Amino acid sequence: MIPELGQFALILALLLAAAQSVFSFTGAARHNEIWMTAGVSSARGQFFFTGMAFLCLGYAFYANDFSVLYVASNSNSALPLQYRLAAIWGGHEGSMLLWTTTLALWTVAVTVFSRHLPAVFRARLLGTMGLISIGFLAFILFSSNPFDRLIPAAMDGRDLNPLLQDPGMVFHPPVLYMGYVGFSVAFGFAIAALLGGELSPEWARWTRTWTTVAWMFLTVGIAFGSKWAYYELGWGGWWFWDAVENASFMPWLVGTALIHSLAVTEKRDAFKLWTVLLAIFAFSLSLLGTFLVRSGVLTSVHAFATDPKRGLFILAFLALVIGGALTLFALRAPRVGLGGRFGMVSRESFLLTNNVIMVAAAGAVMLGTLYPLFLDALGMGKISVGPPYFDTVFVPLMMPAIFLMGLAIFARWKNTELPALAIRLKWAFAVSVVTALILPLVMGKWTPLISLGLLMALWILTTAVVSLRERLLKRQGSWLTALINLPRAYQGMIVAHLGVAAFITGVTMVKGYEVEQDLRMSPGDTAQVGSYQFRFDSIHDEPGPNYTAARAHFSVTRNGNPVTVLEPEKRMYTVQTMPMTEAAIEPGLVNDLYVSLGEPVSNQAWAVRIYIKPFVQWIWAGCLMMAAGGFLALLDPRYRRRNKDQQEGEKA
Amino acid sequence: MKARHKRIAIIVAGLVALGIAAALVLNAFRSNLVFFYTPTQVSKGEAPKGTSFRIGGLVEQGSLKRAENSLDAHFFVTDTVQRIEVVYSGILPDLFKEGKGVVAQGKLGADGLFHADQVLAKHDENYMPPEAADALKQAQKAQKTLEAK
Numbered sequence: 001m002i003p004e005l006g007q008f009a010l011i012l013a014l015l016l017a018a019a020q021s022v023f024s025f026t027g028a029a030r031h032n033e034i035w036m037t038a039g040v041s042s043a044r045g046q047f048f049f050t051g052m053a054f055l056c057l058g059y060a061f062y063a064n065d066f067s068v069l070y071v072a073s074n075s076n077s078a079l080p081l082q083y084r085l086a087a088i089w090g091g092h093e094g095s096m097l098l099w100t101t102t103l104a105l106w107t108v109a110v111t112v113f114s115r116h117l118p119a120v121f122r123a124r125l126l127g128t129m130g131l132i133s134i135g136f137l138a139f140i141l142f143s144s145n146p147f148d149r150l151i152p153a154a155m156d157g158r159d160l161n162p163l164l165q166d167p168g169m170v171f172h173p174p175v176l177y178m179g180y181v182g183f184s185v186a187f188g189f190a191i192a193a194l195l196g197g198e199l200s201p202e203w204a205r206w207t208r209t210w211t212t213v214a215w216m217f218l219t220v221g222i223a224f225g226s227k228w229a230y231y232e233l234g235w236g237g238w239w240f241w242d243a244v245e246n247a248s249f250m251p252w253l254v255g256t257a258l259i260h261s262l263a264v265t266e267k268r269d270a271f272k273l274w275t276v277l278l279a280i281f282a283f284s285l286s287l288l289g290t291f292l293v294r295s296g297v298l299t300s301v302h303a304f305a306t307d308p309k310r311g312l313f314i315l316a317f318l319a320l321v322i323g324g325a326l327t328l329f330a331l332r333a334p335r336v337g338l339g340g341r342f343g344m345v346s347r348e349s350f351l352l353t354n355n356v357i358m359v360a361a362a363g364a365v366m367l368g369t370l371y372p373l374f375l376d377a378l379g380m381g382k383i384s385v386g387p388p389y390f391d392t393v394f395v396p397l398m399m400p401a402i403f404l405m406g407l408a409i410f411a412r413w414k415n416t417e418l419p420a421l422a423i424r425l426k427w428a429f430a431v432s433v434v435t436a437l438i439l440p441l442v443m444g445k446w447t448p449l450i451s452l453g454l455l456m457a458l459w460i461l462t463t464a465v466v467s468l469r470e471r472l473l474k475r476q477g478s479w480l481t482a483l484i485n486l487p488r489a490y491q492g493m494i495v496a497h498l499g500v501a502a503f504i505t506g507v508t509m510v511k512g513y514e515v516e517q518d519l520r521m522s523p524g525d526t527a528q529v530g531s532y533q534f535r536f537d538s539i540h541d542e543p544g545p546n547y548t549a550a551r552a553h554f555s556v557t558r559n560g561n562p563v564t565v566l567e568p569e570k571r572m573y574t575v576q577t578m579p580m581t582e583a584a585i586e587p588g589l590v591n592d593l594y595v596s597l598g599e600p601v602s603n604q605a606w607a608v609r610i611y612i613k614p615f616v617q618w619i620w621a622g623c624l625m626m627a628a629g630g631f632l633a634l635l636d637p638r639y640r641r642r643n644k645d646q647q648e649g650e651k652a
Numbered sequence: 653m654k655a656r657h658k659r660i661a662i663i664v665a666g667l668v669a670l671g672i673a674a675a676l677v678l679n680a681f682r683s684n685l686v687f688f689y690t691p692t693q694v695s696k697g698e699a700p701k702g703t704s705f706r707i708g709g710l711v712e713q714g715s716l717k718r719a720e721n722s723l724d725a726h727f728f729v730t731d732t733v734q735r736i737e738v739v740y741s742g743i744l745p746d747l748f749k750e751g752k753g754v755v756a757q758g759k760l761g762a763d764g765l766f767h768a769d770q771v772l773a774k775h776d777e778n779y780m781p782p783e784a785a786d787a788l789k790q791a792q793k794a795q796k797t798l799e800a801k
Contacts, residue, residue, distance in 0.1 A: 382688040389684035579746040598743035
């Protein structure tokens with residue numbers, strides 16, 4: 001019964017999404033309050049029923065209802081409850097439902113927090129989001145229905161892929177989707193602005209809040225995923241330039257460009273068209289990413305051939321959204337206008353350059369990700385693009401971007417004098433270069449790449465320090481209160497940029513100084529890795545809820561002093577008879593100690609990976625700092641003015 | 653006139669920068685493409701010498717041999733028609749198993765062996781890496797046309 005209820009709720013949600021669009025757009029066209037209000041109510045109803053469908057699917061997983069095909073293929077009665085619930089988004093159909101539910105959530109948030117927007121604009125925004133909802137709900141109902149029955153019911157489920165049975169699975173997809181789908185709001189704002197033919201600095205201020213929130217979620221979501229890969233895949237990498245990762249990275253790059261370009265649109269009324277275009281691209285890439293990861297096209301382009309309906313729908317939907325938005329852009333762009341002018345050396349020009357670099361980087365990632373798919377789809381052979389491609393493209397692209405990042409903080413809007421900039425930053429530059437050259441020598445190994453990486457991180461750090469110093473010299477009262485009293489937007493920018501510095505430091509140190517050893521070890525053996533001794537004490541069997549594990553015991557010492565005990569596992573998941581490596585990690589501020597078990601290579605001996613990963617935690621800490629910077633910036637009073645507008649709007 | 657010259661100069665500079673960036677990207681792209689060959693193609697000598705490429709197929713039953721005192725491994729990758737001997741030193745992935753699909757990346761040595769620096773097996777017991785599946789399909793097709801003749 002419950003699955004049918006879910007199915008029914010989905011149908012109602014689809015109808016309400018249609019109502020949301022029709023009422024909103026008609027209301028906007030006729031300036032009719034009643035129609036527009038009906039649009040808002042439909043949007044809320046749509047959320048109610050989408051959420052209900054989601055809960056119904058959740059219940060089917062909770063109750064182990066293996067008469068539902070999707071549950072039977074992604075869950076098992078022995079699966080612990082938290083993973084049964086996370087299994088809701090363990091496959092294609094459920095992921096699509098999560099996507100739609102997230103979209104409905106954002107839509108409802110827009111209806112609640114947008115009373116300050118002009119009614120017509122708000123109606124167009126909701127209408128656009130309704131169109132996207134229609135697309136996704138129709139896709140689910142017609143080609144990816146999670147409520148399809150399996151008759152006769154399976155005795156038990158085929159289990160969730162053991163790789164996904166991890167706390168990461170509980171958090172990573174919903175947070176990532178909050179980010180992906182959040183860009184739909186920015187997209188809606190862009191379309192509404194194009195329809196109205198007007199784009200004011202106020203528009204940018206409204207859009208900025210939403211975009212920043214979405215970008216924060218995306219940042220944290222990607223960081224979660226990276227961390228998960230690091231400890232779960234058992235080979236200690238944190239980023240593989242895998243198509244699945246690239247799919248989330250492309251919208252992040254464009255989204256990052258977007259939040260910076262929105263800043264210019266708000267402050268200077270410039271970059272208007274560019275901002276709109278970025279909003280369209282960011283969301284288009286989110287869509288592309290969702291489909292890439294979830295449609296099975298990556299495992300085989302021929303997945304489309306086995307289910308042509310699905311593939312056709314996806315291509316048509318992408319073409320409609322992207323093509324429609326760009327057509328509207330082409331038609332309306334001249335009316336929106338270019339906006340304020342600026343000099344060749346100015347904060348605007350620096351930001352624009354970095355924007356272009358971010359988009360170019362996204363383009364390079366896209367080339368490496370999609371080209372093999374195209375070639376395969378056309379039957380022109382199978383190729384793969386190696387990670388070295390992405391590395392060789394990224395480093396040179398990011399160098400000028402990072403350099404400008406430091407400069408842009410100091411540059412004035414409209415026009416700035418280069419010599420003055422040079423004088424203000426000469427110390428920052430000198431300190432960065434000298435430290436970057438010497439520090440690797442102190443640490444015992446010098447390569448150009450390590451120096452370069454440190455230089456970039458140090459440049460961000462020193463410019464931030466100089467900027468803070470300049471501001472704080474004008475202070476009244478103590479340093480601390482002055483620091484707290486700085487504008488929130490400025491604090492946010494500094495924190496986020498320092499996050500980039502922390503991230504670069506982590507990447508540089510791991511790449512430069514990691515120690516990786518694959519060894520053959522028997523119980524009793526000791527291995528010297530870096531300055532640590534790893535002793536393989538013993539190994540024993542340990543039963544788990546739906547697996548049996550071989551758990552090893554390693555004692556780690558340094559110069560005879562005990563450091564820690566690490567217990568990596570090799571698990572055999574019983575339902576799918578699939579082995580899984582569970583690495584044991586001792587995280588630290590400067591070093592991660594990492595041990596994972598390979599396979600047994602004889603009666604006694606095991607293949608063992610022992611890694612020392614310096615500063616690897618800084619990578620994720622840096623991402624969290626970037627997100628925290630976004631959060632600080634949102635606290636800026638000028639966004640709170642909105643609440644005042646809102647209250648006044650309600651009074652009126 | 654002066655402002656216009658300046659603008660043209662900016663546009664030209666921008667285009668040049670973009671052109672250089674595009675050239676760098678495409679160059680890096682071309683030199684990092686990894687092509688895929690089936691065991692049959694490799695034994696016919698179609699695979700390149702000295703550059704890295706991928707092979708795919710099944711790990712032949714009973715072919716995996718481990719060295720006594722190191723992590724060196726020997727095994728055959730087969731597409732059911734031809735087989736290639738692969739040498740690899742390191743830890744094999746969790747799902748590496750005799751009789752299952754595998755993809756290896758590496759170079760063909762002067763000794764005729766395939767020296768793999770990467771061995772991939774995907775994360776699903778039933779699921780075959782697309783390259784491996786492709787190799788098997790091509791081999792079967794070739795077999796059929798042979799029999800038809």
